[in-house]
Amino acid sequence: MLCVACASQAPQTTSNRLDRTVITRDQMLQANYTSVYDAVAALRSVWLRPRSAESSVSTVWVYVDNARVGDVDVLKTMQPRLVNTVRYYDGPSATSRWGVDHAAGVIHVSTWSAGAAGMTLPDSTRRRPPDTSRVTPNSTR
Numbered sequence: 495m496l497c498v499a500c501a502s503q504a505p506q507t508t509s510n511r512l513d514r515t516v517i518t519r520d521q522m523l524q525a526n527y528t529s530v531y532d533a534v535a536a537l538r539s540v541w542l543r544p545r546s547a548e549s550s551v552s553t554v555w556v557y558v559d560n561a562r563v564g565d566v567d568v569l570k571t572m573q574p575r576l577v578n579t580v581r582y583y584d585g586p587s588a589t590s591r592w593g594v595d596h597a598a599g600v601i602h603v604s605t606w607s608a609g610a611a612g613m614t615l616p617d618s619t620r621r622r623p624p625d626t627s628r629v630t631p632n633s634t635r
């Protein structure tokens with residue numbers, strides 16, 4: 495008698511769980527927010543308030559493509575269509591990444607790789623295009 499056992503596998507499904515540390519451009523555009531601040535205030539208002547065990551820590555810093563641009567008020571000047579993602583780093587994560595004066599948390603705004611009009615900083619979180627200005631040994635000048 496031949497007995498064949500098949501190991502059953504659970505169906506592979508992709509998880510669509512909501513990442514509570516990220517707001518995407520699509521989320522902001524679908525709801526027609528006029529500024530990134532409005533989107534954060536509506537979708538993740540807790541990001542705008544300092545959350546630290548230290549009572550002296552009071553500023554949630556905002557970074558655009560890894561460059562500090564100010565506190566949460568700067569989000570009022572940013573248009574959602576110019577942003578790729580907005581990510582929140584809690585105090586311990588922000589402190590380990592940017593230093594001790596970030597215990598209240600950091601809101602990191604990532605722009606598109608080509609840059610966006612109105613966002614003066616380049617996107618440092620994206621891969622850069624290859625440098626084509628090099629001269630190869632077989633080329634002539």
